[in-house]
Every structure is written in structure tokens, then in C-alpha cells.
Amino acid sequence: MRYSLRNGILWLSIYALLALIPMIIAVVGQNPEYRTFWIEFGVSLGFIGLSMFALQFLYSGRFKSIAPAFGKDNLINFHRQIGITAFFLILAHPITLIIAEPTFISYFDPRVNLMRAIALSFVTIAIILITITSIWRITCKLQYEHWRLLHGLLALAIVFIGVVHAMQVSHYLDPLWKKIAMGAVMSGAMYLVIHTRLVRPWLNKKRPYTIVAVEKEIGDCWTLSLKAEGHHRMKYTPGQFSWITIGPTPFSLQQHPFTFASSARDELIKFTAKTEGDFTSTWENMQPGGCAWLEGPFGSFTPHKDRHIFMIMGGIGITPAIGMLRTMRDDNDPRKAVLVYANNSWDEITFRDEIEELSREINLKVVHVLDEPPEGWNGEEGYITEELLDRYMPEDHNDYMFFICGPEPMMDMAGIALYDLGIKWNHIYMERFQIV
Ligand SMILES: Cc1cc2nc3c(=O)[nH]c(=O)nc-3n(C[C@H](O)[C@H](O)[C@H](O)COP(=O)(O)OP(=O)(O)OC[C@H]3O[C@@H](n4cnc5c(N)ncnc54)[C@H](O)[C@@H]3O)c2cc1C
Incomplete structure (x- = not known):
């Protein structure tokens, strides 16, 4: 997969269009009487926040037609940023409405409508909970599996209650066809979660x-x-x-x-x-x-056939590199490859002997970087730095793809270093093993 500005703009435009679908459903046809600006603004925050939330199911659902277009790391980052934005939009929805027209507080009043008050209070707590547990999962000491289950259930509940709420308020969704259209769009989004969590494992049973x-x-x-x-x-x-x-x-x-x-x-x-x-x-x-x-x-952490490969790997981040190098060997691939491989010590270099063998079988240059080198070591020491990368940077570096995988600080440093060394952003690929 190739990253390009054109692809990015195309996907973002598709995203913006999808995010506006519920708003479009709400405003086409005959509209109810205009209230004040702030009330209409508060309502639109709710519609957009809800649809952004529902869209999270689409690109977090591991769909092969979507994921490769961006790469996993970019998608996870996008998911996080959009999640935070939707959080603010959805919370701003009742706050704006109540400030604009204090009688809207009655939506949370159990004496007026018990079920509605419970549902809206629940959704408010749920949206705060889903955001806190996502940003501070590790601080909250939440095991990944438990977090993932909680995340999925809360997200489904938020979207479901949001849609029911929009239909019950009915102001903009008054004709039946609008309710049906809105229900269909949102049910489609919710089905994506069910597909990922239940249908796909079921299909997998045959394999x-x-x-x-x-x-x-x-x-x-x-x-x-x-x-x-x-x-x-x-x-x-x-x-x-x-x-x-x-x-x-x-x-x-x-x-x-x-x-x-x-x-x-x-x-x-x-x-x-x-x-x-x-x-x-x-x-x-x-x-x-x-x-x-x-x-x-x-994943799209994958080499192109027409480019040489420069890999900056640390510790267990070597696994994508070993897969690429083994494949190059089996294909008698003549391309050039450079592997800068950081480890703590000589005794911790996973695949050490095989990498040496590979360097004799294919056009591979290996640079080991050791934090605690053994006595008499005359290779690279310490951490991977910009100066170190510059020393091994091929002259024809424009014909290379750069892959970075390893501990987070190493990845951040290497990404910036490559950028500073003049490598184009869309030639640099990163794979983070830590899903925070
Ligand atoms: C794209 C990708 C490729 C990876 N490839 C490798 C690899 O080749 N070799 C390797 O050793 N590791 C790899 N990892 C990391 C590996 O998935 C985690 O180390 C592993 O899931 C940890 O599980 P644990 O229960 O043993 O450790 P834990 O101590 O429970 O988890 C350590 C960290 O791993 C992540 N993690 C835990 N459970 C999951 C989960 N179910 N799904 C996603 N992330 C989770 C979380 O960030 C967590 O904080 C990869 C990760 C990603 C995202």
C-alpha cells in the first residue's frame, strides 16, 4: 500500500460525507419551525457527535477494504482523536441546549419521564467512562481483554440510546420515513460490531x-x-x-x-x-x-516490489523484518536491504544466527546496535540516533522504503530522525505493537 496525500483527502472526504448522513436525513424535506440559533446548534452537535460515534464501528471493525488504506497505527490514532472529538460534541449537546433553554433540563428529570432520565443519565456516564478507560486504560489497571469487551458494549449502548433518543424527540425526524432511514443507517453501523465480534469468528470455525x-x-x-x-x-x-x-x-x-x-x-x-x-x-x-x-x-507495513528496504527494528520488533527477509530469500529477491537492529545485549538478539545467514544469502546489510555490548565489541553502541542512521543511510535512499518497529521511544526517535534526514513522510512506515 502506498500512502499519498490524494488518498488521505479522498478518504477524509468520504468520512465527512458519512458523518453528515444523519444530519442530511434530518434536514431534507419539510423542516420544523426554526427555534433560536443556539438550540439548533445544540441539536446539530448531537446529530454529528452521534454519527461520528457510530462511524467508529466502521474503521475499528478490521475491514480489509478499509484498514490497508491507512495502516493500523494511523487508524488507531484516528479512532482515538475522533472518539475524543465525539465525546466533546455529545457532551456539548445537552449543555448547549440547557444553557439556551433551561427547560431542557427536564430531559434528565425522572419525575417527568423515568425511562428517558435513566437512559440519558446512563449515556452521559457511559460516554465519560468509555473515554476515561480508553485514554487511561493502563493507569486504570484494566486488562486489555476486559477493556475491549467494556469498550464494545458501552459504544453499542451509547449509539443505541442516542438513536432512540433522537427518534423520541422526533423534532427533526418527524416523518416516519426519516425515522426508518435513521434507524437503518444506525442499525447498519451497530451490525458492524456484531459482525466483527460474532459473525467473523463463526465463519472462522471452518478454518x-x-x-x-x-x-x-x-x-x-x-x-x-x-x-x-x-x-x-x-x-x-x-x-x-x-x-x-x-x-x-x-x-x-x-x-x-x-x-x-x-x-x-x-x-x-x-x-x-x-x-x-x-x-x-x-x-x-x-x-x-x-x-x-x-x-x-x-496491516500495511509491507514492502513494495520496486523499492529497497531499510529496517529500523528493536527487540521483538524484529518479527516483521524476519518475515520480509525470509520471503526475500525464498524469492531470490535481488533488492537491497539494510537492517539496523537494536537490542540490550548480544545474548538477547532474537534470530541472531539466522539473520547472519540471511546476510550471506541475500543483499542484506546488518547493523547491530547494543545498549550493553560485550567486552571487545566494535559495533554500534547505545541507542539508535540520527547520527547513527545517517552513517548507514544509502546514497540512493529515495529508492528505499523505511520500516520502523520496536519500543515506543525508539520508534518516535527514529521517525523524527528519518524525517530530519530528508526522508519523505510517505516512505516511512511504522508498526506499533503497543495498543494503548
Ligand atoms: C500489529 C501488531 C503486531 C504484533 N506482533 C507481535 C509479534 O510479532 N510478536 C510479539 O511478541 N508481539 C507482537 N505484538 C504485541 C502483542 O500483541 C502483545 O504483546 C500481546 O498481545 C501481549 O499480550 P499478553 O497478554 O501476553 O501481555 P499483557 O501484559 O497482557 O499486554 C501487554 C500489552 O499488549 C497489548 N495487548 C494485550 N492484549 C492485547 C490484545 N488482546 N490485543 C491487542 N493488544 C493487546 C496491550 O497494549 C497491553 O498493554 C503485536 C502487536 C500488534 C498491535
């Missing part, structure tokens, strides 16, 4: 994988090799990732993203994980014969 090997790697990592059972294994491009569920059924809260570490030509699919928390620490005890389920492939 099981068996664990055929569990191998220890240098650097406290484990590799699982998976074989497709009774179907052709998933086709992927090196650098992409898949969601993995281990166990007898694909319906599980424990679904984690992992990059394909195997060559895209390999019959077996391999994933390598660094032992991190409750899921990855189970890998060393996994047994051949166990069942696995994959959903994917996803």
Missing part, C-alpha cells in the same frame, strides 16, 4: 489451524508453527499481522495480534512472541496438536 511446533528463541521468545487443517492457509504479505486465538473455539476474549514471522512462501505459518503477560507467557507450555484460529491478514 482451523493446528500447532505443529513450539520452539524457544533467543531473547525470551517462543515461536509457534501452525498448519492449516483442511483448507489452504491464509495468504499474506510479509510485514502483515493476524489476530490469533488459541483453544478449541474461535469465540474467545483472548484474541491477540501477531506479525507473520514466516516467509510468505512457507507452508507453515509462524509467529514469534516475546514473553510479556498473561497470554504470551502461556506459549512456552503450548503443545503440538493444540488448536489455533487466525483472523487476517491485516
